[in-house]
Amino acid sequence: MWSFSSRSEELVHQLISDKLKNGTACLTASVFIVSTLLSSQAFSEQAAEEVTQPRGGIEKKEPQKESEETSDESSASSSKGLASSIVVGNSQWYLLLGVAGAAAAAGGGGGGGSNSDSNNNNGISYLSNNLHGNSNPSSLSPQSAQDFDTSEYQSRSDLDLINAKEAYANISRLPVGAWQAGESVTIAILDTGVDTDHINLDESIDLPNCGTETCDNNYGEEDSGDHGTHVAGIAAADKDSAGTHGVAYNAGILAGCANISRGCGSASTSSLLKWSADQGARVANMSYAYTYSYSGSSLQRVVVRSDWSTNAVRSVSFGEPGSSPYQGVQSALERGLVGVVAAGNHNVGGLYPTKTAQPGVLASAPLDYVGTTIAEDLNLQWIAVVNVTSSKQLSGSSHGCGDAASFCLAAPGTNIYSTLPNDRHGYKSGTSMAAPQVSGAVAVVAAAFPTLQLPSGHSSVYLCDSSDARANNAQCHSKAVVNRIFVTAEDLGATGTDSIYGQGLLDLGAATEMIGNSELLSSSGQQVDLSDSVLSVPSAMGDSLSEQLANIQFIATDSYDQAGFTYSGTALLNETSGNQADYLATSRQQSLTSVELTDKLTYSFRQASSQGSNASLPTVFRFSINDDESVNFSRGLNASNQFGLLSNNDLDIESLTSTSAFANPFQSFNKAATGISYAMNLNNIWQVKTGAFQAVKENSDARSNSMAVEFTGQLSEQFEISVMAGYLKENKSLLEAEGTGVWNFDRGSSTRFYGINLSYQLQQDTYLLAGYSQGITENKGSSGNTFIEQQNTLMSDSLSLGLKTALDSDTSLAAFVTQPMAVSQGSISLNLPTGYENNRLKYEQLSFDLSPASRQTDFELVVKREFKQQNAFGKINVLKISNAGNIQGKQDAAVILNIGFRF
Numbered sequence: 001m002w003s004f005s006s007r008s009e010e011l012v013h014q015l016i017s018d019k020l021k022n023g024t025a026c027l028t029a030s031v032f033i034v035s036t037l038l039s040s041q042a043f044s045e046q047a048a049e050e051v052t053q054p055r056g057g058i059e060k061k062e063p064q065k066e067s068e069e070t071s072d073e074s075s076a077s078s079s080k081g082l083a084s085s086i087v088v089g090n091s092q093w094y095l096l097l098g099v100a101g102a103a104a105a106a107g108g109g110g111g112g113g114s115n116s117d118s119n120n121n122n123g124i125s126y127l128s129n130n131l132h133g134n135s136n137p138s139s140l141s142p143q144s145a146q147d148f149d150t151s152e153y154q155s156r157s158d159l160d161l162i163n164a165k166e167a168y169a170n171i172s173r174l175p176v177g178a179w180q181a182g183e184s185v186t187i188a189i190l191d192t193g194v195d196t197d198h199i200n201l202d203e204s205i206d207l208p209n210c211g212t213e214t215c216d217n218n219y220g221e222e223d224s225g226d227h228g229t230h231v232a233g234i235a236a237a238d239k240d241s242a243g244t245h246g247v248a249y250n251a252g253i254l255a256g257c258a259n260i261s262r263g264c265g266s267a268s269t270s271s272l273l274k275w276s277a278d279q280g281a282r283v284a285n286m287s288y289a290y291t292y293s294y295s296g297s298s299l300q301r302v303v304v305r306s307d308w309s310t311n312a313v314r315s316v317s318f319g320e321p322g323s324s325p326y327q328g329v330q331s332a333l334e335r336g337l338v339g340v341v342a343a344g345n346h347n348v349g350g351l352y353p354t355k356t357a358q359p360g361v362l363a364s365a366p367l368d369y370v371g372t373t374i375a376e377d378l379n380l381q382w383i384a385v386v387n388v389t390s391s392k393q394l395s396g397s398s399h400g401c402g403d404a405a406s407f408c409l410a411a412p413g414t415n416i417y418s419t420l421p422n423d424r425h426g427y428k429s430g431t432s433m434a435a436p437q438v439s440g441a442v443a444v445v446a447a448a449f450p451t452l453q454l455p456s457g458h459s460s461v462y463l464c465d466s467s468d469a470r471a472n473n474a475q476c477h478s479k480a481v482v483n484r485i486f487v488t489a490e491d492l493g494a495t496g497t498d499s500i501y502g503q504g505l506l507d508l509g510a511a512t513e514m515i516g517n518s519e520l521l522s523s524s525g526q527q528v529d530l531s532d533s534v535l536s537v538p539s540a541m542g543d544s545l546s547e548q549l550a551n552i553q554f555i556a557t558d559s560y561d562q563a564g565f566t567y568s569g570t571a572l573l574n575e576t577s578g579n580q581a582d583y584l585a586t587s588r589q590q591s592l593t594s595v596e597l598t599d600k601l602t603y604s605f606r607q608a609s610s611q612g613s614n615a616s617l618p619t620v621f622r623f624s625i626n627d628d629e630s631v632n633f634s635r636g637l638n639a640s641n642q643f644g645l646l647s648n649n650d651l652d653i654e655s656l657t658s659t660s661a662f663a664n665p666f667q668s669f670n671k672a673a674t675g676i677s678y679a680m681n682l683n684n685i686w687q688v689k690t691g692a693f694q695a696v697k698e699n700s701d702a703r704s705n706s707m708a709v710e711f712t713g714q715l716s717e718q719f720e721i722s723v724m725a726g727y728l729k730e731n732k733s734l735l736e737a738e739g740t741g742v743w744n745f746d747r748g749s750s751t752r753f754y755g756i757n758l759s760y761q762l763q764q765d766t767y768l769l770a771g772y773s774q775g776i777t778e779n780k781g782s783s784g785n786t787f788i789e790q791q792n793t794l795m796s797d798s799l800s801l802g803l804k805t806a807l808d809s810d811t812s813l814a815a816f817v818t819q820p821m822a823v824s825q826g827s828i829s830l831n832l833p834t835g836y837e838n839n840r841l842k843y844e845q846l847s848f849d850l851s852p853a854s855r856q857t858d859f860e861l862v863v864k865r866e867f868k869q870q871n872a873f874g875k876i877n878v879l880k881i882s883n884a885g886n887i888q889g890k891q892d893a894a895v896i897l898n899i900g901f902r903f
Helices: 006-017 164-171 213-217 227-236 269-278 310-315 324-334 365-369 402-407 431-448 473-487 544-549 583-587
Strands: 024-027 031-033 083-088 091-099 186-191 252-257 283-286 288-293 300-302 338-342 382-388 408-412 416-420 424-428 518-521 527-529 553-558 564-568 593-596 601-605 619-624 629-637 673-681 687-696 703-714 719-730 749-763 766-779 788-791 794-806 811-825 827-837 840-849 857-867 872-882 892-902
Touching: 164 431, 186 227, 186 269, 186 431, 227 252, 227 416, 227 424, 227 431, 252 269, 269 283, 269 324, 283 431, 288 338, 310 365, 324 473, 338 431, 338 473, 365 402, 382 402, 382 431, 402 408, 408 431, 431 473, 518 827, 544 840, 553 827, 583 872, 583 892
Parallel strands: 186 252, 186 283, 283 338, 338 382, 382 408
Antiparallel strands: 024 892, 031 892, 083 091, 091 288, 288 300, 416 424, 518 527, 518 553, 553 564, 593 601, 601 619, 619 629, 629 673, 673 687, 687 703, 703 719, 719 749, 749 766, 766 794, 788 827, 794 811, 811 857, 827 840, 857 872, 872 892
16 A cells, blocks of 8 residues: 655655756656654664652652650650759759750650561671762662652651652662762761661661770660650661661661750760761761750740850860861761751740740850851751641741741651661651751762762852862762752742741752753763764664664763762754755756867756755866866766766666665765866776865865875776775764764765766666765764763775666666665764762773664666657656665665756
């Protein structure tokens, strides 16, 4: 059954729209594509999708509280830790290392959870922490957000508020070497200790590596209350179907024993921070604050900076500059430790808006060290956290961000379901519950993006510059993690950073998505925008390259901060359509019409161009120097028409075929070229011809230049032979492959080519024809392209066979079998990042074979008849194309009818 393909419609439209051009009109009766069977291995035209997914998901209800609720953290309890006092004027303030925000923490038990026996610590190995990747990375498996929407996930409605499952799905598509849900990162929970035997925590526990009594005392393997266990579960409870899971469910937990109300030790905050860094922790969660209780009242709030002098505030945080506690904290920060501190709770309602609008003194610590040597270390490594409800409103019991707005985040902390001692689970509320959401998020982002760096222009970007003596890899990465979390936070309240919500609501989904543009980073530091990596693949390479690229993955980094994302190799193409043969245009070509201007000067022209409406009509001026020598000046003519069998006017092959039969493909790059050629008869048998041509590719600044020399002679009266050698220089392409970005061939390529043509006259008007051409191409590459690591010499060739005869004086019959030019041998190698090695991209040299798996073969039958009395002609071409475009299995067929009149 005859049917039109999309290409058929295009050809028909082109034919119908043709107008009379300078005396010749080709009136098309019909054009058919008989069959267009697409290859089963279709040529890829689409770059791989980015690794991120749009947000969304199932809306979750608040979890139903257990029958025996835990109390809100605004309730007070007595201090079991160290209590000291500072007298300011006539008011006595109690400096309590109090629990969670405003008060000495929540009480009460809680129902639910597993009643199974606790696991002990026997057999738990210390998890080595690698802050910037791992030498033995595991491969992630791409999943959707719904795949993470488990019963454990649903037990915590707050995870949806920070788009956690979207983040896990994003990370599941990241490169090999990225870690899911905080794996390889340790979070220090500096609190009342942690029930390390809890069925929902035991797999996450990191054992300290101390050896001294002081160090060992900092470890709290038992919870003196229930606060630390609850906080630990929010940050990093195991994903093990045992009740719930933490934000960073693969992260390690280091249980710190803080000197707080109902605490378990006597260590100060500064010593605990140094201990955490010594143990390899990346994040230190401090869900406690210094509290004030109003005399004769149950009202409480946290101590804010205006309550104390600077010296008093420093004495309970990091000490004075230069002191031992100060140096210990600075050492921890220099090793990349990130401090996350609860802003504080209160139960004073609207009685003290000035005070409760500010976070506690520990949360505000960076403000008290402005101008000191630790100030830059604290920048983007200290986070204050306020509590928002499920409706994204500041909790009525939460202090605001206040003056700490630039380093403050909002996170869900109301009615949070988490672990409690003795394998129980329950609910708690407060900024204590909001802080571990952020600690978990820091672990998640740090593990997912080993190569994060601060964006250019940031005041601390020198930390990321390996050539700078002040460079610090650990700090660079930690600050970049916090910066990414800040800039992707959901804006709440007043536009931009504000005194209530600070940077906004933690959005883990956005923090694991692309922020800027996708860039490809070379091993030498060259940066190329991925969207600029465009390659126009010529038909000489078929679909070989695209198929091989589809089987590899590489890492492109975020232009904002070098976060790594996975892409399919096909993303390097962007444009995969190469030069396709225009059989219809070629079928309309006619012989040049010649006019003798003088006895030595002949002007030849073609009455209609087949190169498109914008192309110059082919013209040739031939100047006869003498009977044996002549010079041709040509414009708009295919350079191959002046050499080989196509230049034989007696054969008139050019006006018959609709394919590239007998064209030297390396000169055919110079379609519509401008050039000069010289011909000389050496004797009665042999002729030499030489020429030089230049052409600029349409819609491109690519240019090609060729030179050729050809010897033509007769081996016998019936047997004619021509041999050719030449040189082709392409200035911005490789065998017509043009590219940008990774595929930058701005230094071009050079090809040495050779050819032979044979013509054997069987009888007066019948000829057997054969032609073969071969090229050897060297890629000159690009002066600044460091992605193309290596390229082999390319071998390419073409073959044509034909039979031409005359049925009568007006009718010609011809048959041609042609294999257009294709790469027969050669490859190109790209040096691409495919994984991580510690905190650096790991590069791999990947080699791609440029030769197609199958060769295109054109089978053509042509009948042409001249109607001399009507000054007209008619021609029909029947064409069968096998492996069209050198793509295996792609078949095509056409019947093309041309009718023209000469005027």
